[in-house]
Amino acid sequence: MTTHIALDVLVIGWGKAGKTLAAKLSATRKVGLVEQYATMYGGTCINIGCVPTKALITSASRHVDSSSTDADYFEKSVAHRNALIEKMRAKNHSMLEGKVLLIDGKARFSGPHSVVIEPSNADDSSRSTHDSIDESAAESITVSAPIIIINTGAVTRIPDIPGTDLPHVYTSTSIQHAQPFPQSLTIIGGGFIGLEFATMMNDFGSHVTILDSSDVFLSRLDRDVADKLYDTMTAQGIEIISRARVEKISQADNGQLTVYTSADAFTSDAVLLATGRTAATANLNLDAAGIEVDSRGSIVVDDHLRTNVEGVYAVGDVNGGPQFTYISFDDHRIVLDDIIGNGTRVRSDRVAVPTASFVRPPLSSVGMTEDEARAAGRNIVVKKADIADIAVMPRPKIIGSPEGMAKFILDADTDEILGAVLYCVDSQELINTVALAMRLHAPASMLRDGIWTHPASTEVFNGVL
Ligand SMILES: Cc1cc2nc3c(=O)[nH]c(=O)nc-3n(C[C@H](O)[C@H](O)[C@H](O)COP(=O)(O)OP(=O)(O)OC[C@H]3O[C@@H](n4cnc5c(N)ncnc54)[C@H](O)[C@@H]3O)c2cc1C
Numbered sequence: 001m002t003t004h005i006a007l008d009v010l011v012i013g014w015g016k017a018g019k020t021l022a023a024k025l026s027a028t029r030k031v032g033l034v035e036q037y038a039t040m041y042g043g044t045c046i047n048i049g050c051v052p053t054k055a056l057i058t059s060a061s062r063h064v065d066s067s068s069t070d071a072d073y074f075e076k077s078v079a080h081r082n083a084l085i086e087k088m089r090a091k092n093h094s095m096l097e098g099k100v101l102l103i104d105g106k107a108r109f110s111g112p113h114s115v116v117i118e119p120s121n122a123d124d125s126s127r128s129t130h131d132s133i134d135e136s137a138a139e140s141i142t143v144s145a146p147i148i149i150i151n152t153g154a155v156t157r158i159p160d161i162p163g164t165d166l167p168h169v170y171t172s173t174s175i176q177h178a179q180p181f182p183q184s185l186t187i188i189g190g191g192f193i194g195l196e197f198a199t200m201m202n203d204f205g206s207h208v209t210i211l212d213s214s215d216v217f218l219s220r221l222d223r224d225v226a227d228k229l230y231d232t233m234t235a236q237g238i239e240i241i242s243r244a245r246v247e248k249i250s251q252a253d254n255g256q257l258t259v260y261t262s263a264d265a266f267t268s269d270a271v272l273l274a275t276g277r278t279a280a281t282a283n284l285n286l287d288a289a290g291i292e293v294d295s296r297g298s299i300v301v302d303d304h305l306r307t308n309v310e311g312v313y314a315v316g317d318v319n320g321g322p323q324f325t326y327i328s329f330d331d332h333r334i335v336l337d338d339i340i341g342n343g344t345r346v347r348s349d350r351v352a353v354p355t356a357s358f359v360r361p362p363l364s365s366v367g368m369t370e371d372e373a374r375a376a377g378r379n380i381v382v383k384k385a386d387i388a389d390i391a392v393m394p395r396p397k398i399i400g401s402p403e404g405m406a407k408f409i410l411d412a413d414t415d416e417i418l419g420a421v422l423y424c425v426d427s428q429e430l431i432n433t434v435a436l437a438m439r440l441h442a443p444a445s446m447l448r449d450g451i452w453t454h455p456a457s458t459e460v461f462n463g464v465l
């Protein structure tokens with residue numbers, strides 16, 4: 001038997017943008033939200049992304065002070081991670097309960113404004129990219145709504161090589177409760193996920209090797225910054241190999257895995273696949289609605305995040321934009337403005353969007369690199385320093401983390417900041433101040449001459465600018 005429900009708004013997927021839109025729109029409209037896995041209430045960020053990984057990274061950084069074995073300490077850290085996200089998941093559910101019709105199940109389009117929701121009885125997501133399911137819709141439901149917001153996120157891209165389905169070949173999700181703890185780990189991919197898990201697992205006591213296919217390490221950064229990161233991470237014990245053409249993974253009788261590249265072979269207890277994440281559109285039956293996707297499977301949207309089908313929006317990772325929680329959160333503002341505002345807010349208005357990678361110390365950046373500014377023909381001044389050499393900024397030395405560097409690219413004529421990289425303790429906070437200065441077109445001298453608390457990492461501005 002199929003139940004039919006008519007709503008004003010249906011949100012598919014419990015992502016950051018979708019849950020925020022559902023809560024806000026429910027004040028005036030009949031809103032439903034469908035999520036395929038009960039273990040994913042609240043979405044990727046709180047269940048398998050930002051929050052659990054930063055909890056594990058923090059725990060791992062404290063392992064040096066513990067007397068536990070690596071395996072025991074990892075197990076305790078995973079238990080702490082689990083308890084934390086369980087609370088956040090329950091809170092996410094209770095915040096929408098009673099306001100939004102919450103539907104368990106897997107959604108697929110049956111027409112431009114109609115969706116079929118099927119029970120999803122098992123975690124069939126590829127390569128355990130999501131945790132397992134423990135609840136589902138009992139029967140299929142059809143929902144019709146004039147407004148549908150697709151917020152299904154992204155899933156791990158599995159490289160097309162033999163051996164990715166072997167035991168102990170993990171994704172960023174499954175490695176968060178790896179069993180047994182791998183004393184050695186080969187990571188395929190040296191992007192955000194590869195670097196953060198390298199830091200984490202190295203700190204937990206694993207011997208980590210990163211294999212990345214790019215010609216140079218961290219090609220999006222200036223070479224001086226990438227070299228500093230390379231030197232710091234290798235000094236921490238992490239091996240980094242660029243230009244690695246991975247061909248296959250095989251398993252020996254003792255369970256150990258070997259990753260073969262065109263040039264070499266790397267043997268370890270486990271392998272992590274960290275070669276990017278692809279928009280989760282495969283199961284949505286978008287053809288039935290006539291919704292356009294690009295060659296990478298991401299949903300095509302305009303500047304207002306509208307798809308080519310009237311009333312249907314795509315928000316978060318699924319629309320092919322930058323894959324960050326704060327971008328998904330900003331997507332919600334654009335769609336909210338289109339639905340109940342004056343429709344002027346657009347994606348292309350975003351300026352100075354910062355990023356932070358939680359390696360040790362964190363690596364944060366905003367705006368142009370020096371190479372990009374020079375290639376654009378800008379008249380620039382570069383200000384940079386090693387963190388250990390900044391006398392007016394003692395905080396990194398006080399807390400025992402004096403590594404890293406700070407680099408600012410300034411417009412030589414206006415003194416405006418064109419870009420910055422902060423590879424230092426607290427940089428995930430500092431970079432937001434730089435981004436704000438950029439948005440306000442404030443001169444760098446305003447940060448340089450600012451009166452900041454002491455001892456604080458903010459003094460990097462006094463010392464370098
Ligand atoms: C390991 C890791 C670490 C990360 N760390 C950070 C970080 O530190 N900072 C940061 O900003 N970003 C980080 N990210 C990226 C960030 O998590 C994502 O960009 C963000 O969560 C995207 O959210 P979203 O709104 O696109 O949807 P998501 O939160 O991904 O939600 C999509 C939801 O849709 C559900 N779904 C999918 N298909 C269907 C369907 N057919 N029917 C019903 N439900 C469906 C999924 O189960 C999922 O719950 C990290 C990602 C990963 C994987």
Ligand SMILES: NC(=O)c1ccc[n+]([C@@H]2O[C@H](COP(=O)([O-])OP(=O)(O)OC[C@H]3O[C@@H](n4cnc5c(N)ncnc54)[C@H](O)[C@@H]3O)[C@@H](O)[C@H]2O)c1
Nearest residue numbers: 189190191192193194212213214274275276277323356357
């Ligand atoms: N702190 C954060 O904000 C944070 C943390 C984790 C993830 N994320 C988000 O999640 C997204 C996905 O992360 P990711 O690290 O999987 O993707 P990524 O795009 O950041 O990095 C993928 C890396 O894999 C390499 N690669 C691709 N194919 C390869 C192959 N066959 N062999 C070897 N190397 C290969 C690429 O050169 C690249 O360096 C990121 O783009 C980011 O937006 C953000």
